[in-house]
Amino acid sequence: xxGSGKTTIVRRVLPMLPRLAxxxxxxxxQMRPGEQNGKDYYFLTADDFRKAVAAGEFxxxxxxxxGQFYGTLKSELTRIWEQNxxxxxxxxxxxxxxxxxxxxxxxxxxxxxxxxVAELKRRLEGRGTETPETLKKRLDRAEExxxxxxxxxxxxxxxxxxxxxAEVQAAVTAFLQAETEDAMTSxxxxxxxxxxxxxxxxxxxxxxxxxxxxxGEADLWFMLSARNPFKTEAEMWPDDKxxxxxxxxxxxxxxxxxxxxxxxxxxxxxxxxTLERVRAQEGTARPLYLLMGEDNLxxxxxxxxxETILDWCRVLVYPxxxxxxxxxxxxxxxxxxxxxxxxxxxxAAYAQRFILLRGALLPQNSTYIRRRAARPQAAATDxxxxxxxxxxxxxxxxxxxxxxxxxxxxxxxxxxxxxxxTVGPQVYLRGxxxxxxxxxxxxxxxxxxxxxxxxxxxxxxxAEVLTAVENAYxxxxxxxxxxxxxxxxxxxIDTIERLLQEITRRTDGRLGITLSLGEQTLETYGRxxxxxxxxxxxxxxxxxxxxxxxxxxxxHRFDDRIKAxxxxxxxDYMVGSxxxxxxxxxxxADLAGDLAFFRDFGIDMVGMGPYIExxxxxxxxxxxxxxxxxxxxxxxxxxxxxxxxxxxxxNMAATTAMASLHPQGREAALRIAANVxxxxxxxxxxxxxxxxxxxxxxICGSEQDVKDNIExxxxxxxxxxxxxxxxxxxxxxxxKQNSI
Numbered sequence: 001x002x003g004s005g006k007t008t009i010v011r012r013v014l015p016m017l018p019r020l021a022x023x024x025x026x027x028x029x030q031m032r033p034g035e036q037n038g039k040d041y042y043f044l045t046a047d048d049f050r051k052a053v054a055a056g057e058f059x060x061x062x063x064x065x066x067g068q069f070y071g072t073l074k075s076e077l078t079r080i081w082e083q084n085x086x087x088x089x090x091x092x093x094x095x096x097x098x099x100x101x102x103x104x105x106x107x108x109x110x111x112x113x114x115x116x117v118a119e120l121k122r123r124l125e126g127r128g129t130e131t132p133e134t135l136k137k138r139l140d141r142a143e144e145x146x147x148x149x150x151x152x153x154x155x156x157x158x159x160x161x162x163x164x165x166a167e168v169q170a171a172v173t174a175f176l177q178a179e180t181e182d183a184m185t186s187x188x189x190x191x192x193x194x195x196x197x198x199x200x201x202x203x204x205x206x207x208x209x210x211x212x213x214x215x216g217e218a219d220l221w222f223m224l225s226a227r228n229p230f231k232t233e234a235e236m237w238p239d240d241k242x243x244x245x246x247x248x249x250x251x252x253x254x255x256x257x258x259x260x261x262x263x264x265x266x267x268x269x270x271x272x273x274t275l276e277r278v279r280a281q282e283g284t285a286r287p288l289y290l291l292m293g294e295d296n297l298x299x300x301x302x303x304x305x306x307e308t309i310l311d312w313c314r315v316l317v318y319p320x321x322x323x324x325x326x327x328x329x330x331x332x333x334x335x336x337x338x339x340x341x342x343x344x345x346x347x348a349a350y351a352q353r354f355i356l357l358r359g360a361l362l363p364q365n366s367t368y369i370r371r372r373a374a375r376p377q378a379a380a381t382d383x384x385x386x387x388x389x390x391x392x393x394x395x396x397x398x399x400x401x402x403x404x405x406x407x408x409x410x411x412x413x414x415x416x417x418x419x420x421x422t423v424g425p426q427v428y429l430r431g432x433x434x435x436x437x438x439x440x441x442x443x444x445x446x447x448x449x450x451x452x453x454x455x456x457x458x459x460x461x462x463a464e465v466l467t468a469v470e471n472a473y474x475x476x477x478x479x480x481x482x483x484x485x486x487x488x489x490x491x492x493i494d495t496i497e498r499l500l501q502e503i504t505r506r507t508d509g510r511l512g513i514t515l516s517l518g519e520q521t522l523e524t525y526g527r528x529x530x531x532x533x534x535x536x537x538x539x540x541x542x543x544x545x546x547x548x549x550x551x552x553x554x555x556h557r558f559d560d561r562i563k564a565x566x567x568x569x570x571x572d573y574m575v576g577s578x579x580x581x582x583x584x585x586x587x588x589a590d591l592a593g594d595l596a597f598f599r600d601f602g603i604d605m606v607g608m609g610p611y612i613e614x615x616x617x618x619x620x621x622x623x624x625x626x627x628x629x630x631x632x633x634x635x636x637x638x639x640x641x642x643x644x645x646x647x648x649x650x651n652m653a654a655t656t657a658m659a660s661l662h663p664q665g666r667e668a669a670l671r672i673a674a675n676v677x678x679x680x681x682x683x684x685x686x687x688x689x690x691x692x693x694x695x696x697x698x699i700c701g702s703e704q705d706v707k708d709n710i711e712x713x714x715x716x717x718x719x720x721x722x723x724x725x726x727x728x729x730x731x732x733x734x735x736k737q738n739s740i
Contacts, residue, residue, distance in 0.1 A: 004120065004142075005158040006112040010090045012165045017172060021085040023076045026052070026061075028069040032129060038470055038506050042073065048467070060091070060098035065137055070095065079474045081216075084254055086176065093145040096152070108175040110168060111152035115159040117143060188218040189282060190316065192291040193262075193271065195225045197237055199249045201425045201720045206318050209357045210291050211255050213316065220291070221259040222246055223274065239263055272305040275312055288313040294341055297354075301346045310353045317341040318357045389414055390645055394592035397646075401588040401638050408638060412672045415641035422648040423675050427719045428727025429710065430514060430653075431472035431480045431681040434690040435460050439485025441518070442553050445541075445580070447614040447691045448485055454616055456689050462499060464683050469503050469511070472681050476723030479512030481537070481678055486518025493524050497531045504532030512726035514576070519564040525571040534728070536568045537576035537607060542583065543597035544590045551583070551619065565601065574732040576605030576651075581639055582632035583611045584625035591639060599646055604732040605676070606643060609655035610636045614691070633661040637668060644673035651676050651729035670717035676727065679710050 014020055026042040028049045037043045044052065049069045053061055061071025070092060080087045089099060093111070100109045114120040120142055124130050130138065149155050154171055158164040190210050196203060199222070207220050224243060227236060239260075246258045262274050271290075278288065290313045297317065300306055341356040389411065390400050403411055436459040437448040448455050460468075469480055480503070482496070496517065503513060514535035515528060525536070538561070542548050545558040568575045579594045598606060610632040613623050627635065636658060644652065654674035658665030666677065680687065714721040 004112040004114045005123070005161065005164065007090055008161065009112060009158065009165055009168055010088055012161075013169050013172065014088065016169050017176070019086050019176060020088045020172070021080040021083060023072060023080065023087050023089050025089075025091060026058075026069075026071050026073055028067070037466075042470070044069075044467075045463075059102070060095045062092055062094050064092060064141070065134075072099070075471065075474045082254060082476075093148045097148065100152075108154070108172065109152040110171065111149045111155045112164070112168075113146065113149060113155055113157045114142075115157060119159075186285075186287070188214055188287045188289055189278070190218055190220040190289045190291050191223050191275075191278065191313075192220060193223040193225055193274075195227060195236065196222065196242055196246050197235070198242060199246045204249065204253070205715065205720065206291065206357075207253075207256055209318060210289075210316050213355070213357060216255065218255060218289075220256050222250065222256065223262055224258060224260050225262050270304045272303075272309055275309060279312065290315045291318070292316070293318055297341065297347060298344050300344075310350050313353075315354045316357055317354055390642060394589070394596045397592040397595055397642055398588040400642055401591055401635060403638060404634060408634065411645075412637060412641045415644040415673045416671060418648050419644050419673055419675065423651075423730065425719045426675060426722045426725075426727070427654075427670060427714045427717075428479065428651070428676050428722055428725060429477045430512075430676060430678040431468070431477045432678045433460065433465060433468055433480060433482050434680065434682040434686065435465065435482050435484040436487070437485050437690050438487060439518075440488065441486050441556065443556065444551050444553075444618040445583075445611070445614070447616060448689075449617065452616050458686050458689055460683060460686055462495065462502075465499055466502060466506070468681050468683060470506060473507050473511050477511070477681075478722065478725040478727055479514060479535075480681075481514040481516060482533075483516040483537075484518075488520060488524075493520075493527070497527050500528055500531035500533055510724075512728065516576075519560060520567075522567040522570060525567055525573070529571045529573060534574060535576060535605065536573040537578070537605065538565055538568065539578040539607065540565070540594075540597070542579055542586065542590060543594045544586075547583065547585060547590060550585060569602075574604045574729055575602075576607060577601075577603050578607040578609075580611040581608060581636045582627045584619065584622035591635070595639070595643055595646055598643065598650075602731075602735050603647075603650065604729040604735065605651040605653070607653040607655055607676075607678075608636070608639060608643075609657035610661050612657055612660055629661050633658070633665065636661075637672060640669055640673040647731065649730040649734055651727070651731070653678055656680075664716075667713060667717040670714060670719050675719075677710055677714065677721075 010022065014022060024038065024040070024042060026044055026049065028044055028046040031037065031041075031043050035041065035043075046067050046069065049061075049071070052058060052073070053069075053071070057073055057075070059072045059074050059077065061069055063069050072089060072091060072095065077087055089096065091099070096109050096111075100107055114123070117139065121135070121139055124135055124138055156164050156167050156171075190207075192203075192207060192210070194203070203222075207222070211218055211220055224239075224246060226239065227233075243258065243260055243263075250256045250258055261277055265273060265277070275288070279286075282288075290309070292315060294317050303309065341354055343351060343354060347354070390396060400411060436457075437455060438457050438459060439446075439448055439450050442449045442451045465482075472480055482499070496515070500513060503511065509532065512535065513533045514537060515533045516537040518538070520528075540548075540561055541551060548558040548561075565575060565577065577598065579591070581591060594608075597603075610629075611626065613620050613626065626632070640652060643650075652669075652674045653676040654666040654669035656666070656678075658669050662668070666674075670677065682690070711721050
């Protein structure tokens with residue numbers, strides 16, 4: 001019951017048992033002096049709490065008193081489990097029983113009981129936080145809660161704090177030890193045999209797909225083989241090099257580890273001998289699974305003692321990409337709990353021992369990586385090859401923008417290779433919060449321009465922004481983007497500064513913050529930079545001053561936009577910009593000039609995509625002058641490819657506008673050149689009022705739902721989504737280093 005001392009005991013026990021992590025509860029009560037949101041509780045309004053309940057976001061909750069809710073968010077379990085820790089709940093009696101019902105074997109429910117009701121009253125009065133009315137409520141409730149004590153696993157009377165702490169520590173330690181022993185005999189162990197010559201993102205994707213099959217409740221060992229029967233000795237990298245790369249690749253990946261057991265067995269080694277050692281080490285009761293590509297099935301019966309292997313193990317089978325990096329990497333699994341892969345006739349009798357993995361796999365292969373690494377002076381060669389393909393000048397690039405068919409494919413494939421060689425297959429996650437559609441500007445192309453009377457204006461509350469940020473942070477977003485219509489009033493500037501400071505405090509500076517708030521003064525940029533923002537996106541829209549003038553009223557000056565970009569550099573931001581592709585009156589020469597501008601100015605990040613018209617803007621009258629949707633899409637892909645070849649180390653976003661033109665527009669952008677994606681995490685009630693252009697797409701739902709959808713999108717593009725990583729542009733660090 002409240003006042004029994006359970007919170008004090010939890011705080012004392014946590015440092016004693018590093019495996020434990022505290023689950024922060026949510027409440028609708030008022031914050032008390034000294035409390036911090038996200039540390040003591042997640043403080044929600046009663047209405048927000050009810051909405052979260054309706055959305056199924058709570059593991060348990062209770063309306064303890066009228067209008068005063070307490071509960072445990074499911075996202076807290078996810079956060080702690082992803083850190084490979086065990087959860088400690090400090091909850092009311094009924095909440096504890098609800099958790100016990102959901103995890104009967106995996107939980108230890110401890111009831112902390114006060115010595116007496118009189119002692120409980122004394123403790124509550126000593127807090128100094130209770131009125132006579134709330135004190136009576138708590139005591140009445142405590143008497144009811146004491147009747148539930150027999151339903152808990154253990155009851156500890158807290159009449160002596162030191163003794164109570166010792167008893168709780170001993171009970172929890174014993175429970176965790178028993179749980180570990182039980183778990184290790186029942187937790188599936190997946191064995192992924194391979195030469196990993198070298199390991200690459202495709203291997204990691206396969207491993208992640210295998211772990212997802214078990215909901216993350218499994219371990220996976222990369223079993224490094226001494227050799228590959230399909231490779232010559234000359235093609236094999238040394239054991240120590242492959243081992244070092246494998247350990248580096250697996251560092252920090254939950255559930256995965258490297259195992260060199262096979263390297264130390266007498267040669268020739270066979271899988272059955274390795275399995276004998278694993279079973280001796282892990283126990284014969286532990287479920288074992290082999291992980292292999294479907295191309296190995298045809299010769300599986302040639303393996304020594306294959307029937308014994310199938311008796312000891314089930315086999316997880318993944319679709320194998322072809323040798324040139326493409327092939328059957330799509331999700332081919334059928335519905336149901338388990339799908340069986342296509343098996344040769346020789347294995348038909350063992351069909352139930354094989355499972356086809358779900359999920360798209362990455363089209364990567366080690367042969368390509370080895371060949372690339374072996375090329376002498378690879379960087380110089382790549383640069384020469386790039387220049388031979390696209391030329392040196394904007395005039396050359398303008399011709400490349402006209403390429404279609406085989407020429408365009410060659411351009412995009414070259415960009416993909418450069419992307420993989422420089423920034424890799426990683427894609428960084430930025431949660432986009434469209435803070436406000438209030439704007440002082442009247443840009444002729446924009447749906448939220450000041451002169452559009454049809455727009456319902458809004459500004460997201462600070463509390464809603466912070467809730468969205470915290471949810472995104474818990475879901476694994478490495479950064480957020482705060483975007484808004486342009487304002488320069490003191491209230492707006494102060495609010496943004498206050499939000500930045502609070503976001504930085506709540507995430508300990510571990511969350512990257514990008515701003516996209518238009519033209520401001522150097523002083524304002526400096527204040528926001530000091531408050532925690534590190535990146536700023538200010539789109540130039542076009543580098544042609546004459547075309548710029550056609551897109552804006554007379555008081556919107558091109559020179560002011562350039563000065564603002566220069567001020568961002570002076571304030572030490574990672575500077576982003578972008579252009580629209582397919583504008584009325586725009587030529588390939590204009591777009592090639594945009595590429596030259598990015599290069600010459602030293603832009604660190606680019607977000608560019610097709611121009612999409614909005615019927616409530618002045619530019620809509622010129623819609624007959626713009627290319628078709630298909631032409632804008634092709635032009636955009638060529639622009640992305642060219643920029644990646646011209647500026648290999650900058651960050652590039654796969655914009656929502658690409659998906660508005662083509663169902664796989666963002667996937668294509670990621671596959672060719674982009675390495676950033678920005679799903680919308682704005683509170684749902686505001687999203688329909690931030691339409692810059694028509695047919696704007698949005699992946700909606702909770703931050704976790706958005707993350708899951710984006711993960712599938714990124715994987716289908718052959719890329720790897722990175723969680724809890726800011727993903728700052730390499731170009732910025734190179735630029736800073738070169739300026740020293």
